[in-house]
Amino acid sequence: MTGHTTAGAAAMCAQVVAVVAGAPLLTGLMRQVRARMEGRAGAGVRQPWRDLRKLLRKEPITPTGTGPAFRVAPALLVATTAVVAALMPLASTATPATGRSDLILVVALLALGTVALALAGLDTGTAFGGMGASREMTVAALVEPTILLAVFALSLPAGSTDLAAIVSAGLRDADRLASPSGLLATAALALAVLAETGRLPVDNPTTHLELTMVHEAMVLEYAGPDLALVELGAQMRLAVLLGLLATLAAPWGIATTAAPLAVALAIALLAVKVAVLGAALAAAEVCWAKLRLFRVPELLAGSLLLALLAVTSSYFLTGA
């Protein structure tokens, strides 16, 4: 039993290390795909790591008048995302987190990071910080119900909101993933992930216009190591949420044991799945424009409707 637990803990650590090390590379890959499609050469996949290394060496700045909310937010953002990465069965369903990786807890942890950053944006007392925080909360209030409903639709057939149980059920019965409720829930979740990670068409991660910013507006005052944590946190959230989408929609390859070889293979497969999703998202972003802020609720209401249909169809079509 002890051997099992050790192997499981090792698998869990491997997941967290893979997410932390891989998240900046994912962002680099997405920027590179975008650069190539725009006809540019691009800075290379490792550029976000160079940015982080440089930011860690820079002088830390705490603007006058800011309080604990501003100082705590970067660490809290990275910590909650790291815990989420440890809880999710990204590589193996046999980690010590099995039975505790409740999807509602995962959503709550992600929301905690969002709220921390919004409070930090308010704490700076600048006009743009407050505006970004208010927009982020508006989007979050519309996204959280969607994620919870989509999760509900996925957890109904599995009979549990535990992620490991949902993934195991999906691995055993692949037809369930292609059922109407599974596809609708995946589509709703995909839209929610776009909004939650601040990508186009909800938020433009490369914008320089303060009036169009959502996420960027909250972090305008961060500098040096704090900014490194905020950027790493945002990159990890993207990696974790794309990983969640890949894990729920295409769980093939995820180890059901904690055997090192199976876990290593699962992590390699996860990297491929997330890289494909990220590249597809980057390619789509070249073709999309940002939605007007007042149109964003319409998009998110659409994704809520998809999630609602997913729940309804899982009741009526499978009788679960």
Place this chain on the structure above:
Amino acid sequence: MGLLRKIRNTGRVAEPAPPPPTAAPPRAARDLGGSVQVRCVDAGSCNGCEIEIAAAFGPVYDAERYGARLVASPRHADVALVTGPVTRNMAEPLRRTVAAMPRPRLVVAVGDCALNRGEFAGGYGVEGAVADVVPTDLEVPGCPPEPERIVAALRRVTGR
């Protein structure tokens, strides 16, 4: 679909990279390690230099491939790219912008106006050249400077 076909037919527009800089990077740039975030400050320019800076970061010259990136906040920046003769109204905002940047920080003066007030020398609204207001580390002469020279100055900072 039309856009995707256009992307495929256009292919790569970026010109081949010129040889990397041989001159030693400025002292403040040694710890940056190939990553430079740039904040543009227009201290009173006629916007000629801004057009050239936009071209330097466009697909043809692609300054981003050498590790330079434009950012929205001086707090995120390592380099302030200052253009124009510093007008009386922009002198204090320029000082505050540079003071808001975390160390190590550099100021790059772009264009003849930024170097020696250029066309606007003697104007009643002109406070002085950029070096009269904040210490500058690098200078890019020209009216306006070609994108190649702006990219070359940024490459001396990134070291790539």
